[in-house]
Amino acid sequence: MELLKIVYQFFTLFLLLLMFTGCANHQENSPISQNVNCETINADNADQCLRLNHIQVIGTHNSYKLFPHPELVSSLNEQLNGWSKDIEYEHKSLKIQLENLGIRKFELDVYADTSGGRFARPSGAVLIGDDAYIDSDEMIQPGFKVIHIPDIDYRSSCLTFKSCLTEIHNWSLANSSHLPIMIMVEVKDGQRRDWGDINFVEPIPFDVSLMHEIDKEILEIFDQNHIITPDMVRNDYETLSQAVQEKGWPTLAESRGKVLFALDNTDEHKSLYLNGNPNLEGRILFVSSEPGESNAGFIKMNDALNNGQLIQEYSSQGYLIRTRTDVPTDEARFGNTTRRDLALSSGAQYLSTDYPEESPFGSGYIVKLPDVDGVARCNPLSAPAGCKNIFLMEND
Secondary structure: OHHHHHHHHHHHHHHHHHHHHHHHHHHHOOOOOOOOOOOOOOOOOHHHHOEHHHEEEEEEOOOOEOOOOHHHHHHHHOOOOOOOHHHOOOOOOHHHHHHHOOOOEEEEEEEOOOOOOOOOOOHHHHHHOOHHHOOOHHHHOOOOEEOOEOOOEOOEOOOEHHHHHHHHHHHHHHOOOOOOEEEEEEEOOOOOOOEOOEOOOOOOOOOHHHHHHHHHHHHHHOOHHHEOOHHHHHOOOOOHHHHHHHOOOOEHHHHOOOEEEEEOOOOHHHHHHHOOOOOOOOOOEEEEOOOOOOOOOEEEOOOHHHHHHHHHHHHHOOOEEEEEOOOOOHHHHHOOOHHHHHHHHOOOOEEEEOOOOOOOOOOOOOOOOOOOOOOEEEOOOOOOOOOOHHHHOOOO
């Protein structure tokens, strides 16, 4: 019996040793942990060699927005003719944009509603009886609301910040190989002057607490490990700017299936968000900062017409850049592609448009990546030699 006991213990130890060796070999052969030779990029090493700033994708501007109600447009034109010219565009649901249009950058405008119900009865909706947008359950609850212009351009495909994020979150979980999705957040709190039959609700001014509440709502929907955060990029470097310049952005292997967030505002709202965390320590959103600032990593540069050369310069330095291909409906009405073509060649990673589908104005205007079957292409300026668009495909 004693001999059998000894044999049993030896056999158990042998099995444990085999398990440990197998785990060690698995970790050693992990595509992220092993050293990869990136001198020549190919299909086998592309995800470990290409980084977040090496790609270019299409995004949408005011991604949640729907057309203003035609009866409202007609009614208010009698008081201010042409008032809706710049807001006559809309987008499909966020899920359809992700699934069918290949959109990988969104923009969400948020208004604070700490008690709930502040934006539940839009003046324009009450005027024309747009019942679907009056006293809806979502708008009665406290939390950030997603609206373009309260009371007149109030129709959204997802009415709350959480519902918009949930739509992206659920699609992301079901499509785990997707390229990282950027979500830009613009906070709004300015007051508008009443006109005609429209009485504008007074927004709540953002303070430090409300700015940081944005992070809290995000983390109610997304787990921390689902997000590329400033801390993740900075890692053990002193500043985010230093990390981006010396180490670079995460690889595609580290980024697929994840999202990252950026603050659209560059005014006092940015200062409020940075209060207490000047290097974005513990924060979720990147902020648009000029090169040289310690928290520089992402830059909003909307004007590709006048800043194309500067966009190219900053892209070559490793920064993530968002620019616009059309503003607001001008290019779409007349088919002018100058801004779009400059944006495509600028090296900006995120190209924001209201027309991932052909313009409804009959001009034929549309924004697509040229000669691309998937949702992204190798960045024309920052991608290393050997990058091929086929390496960026999503396999789900």
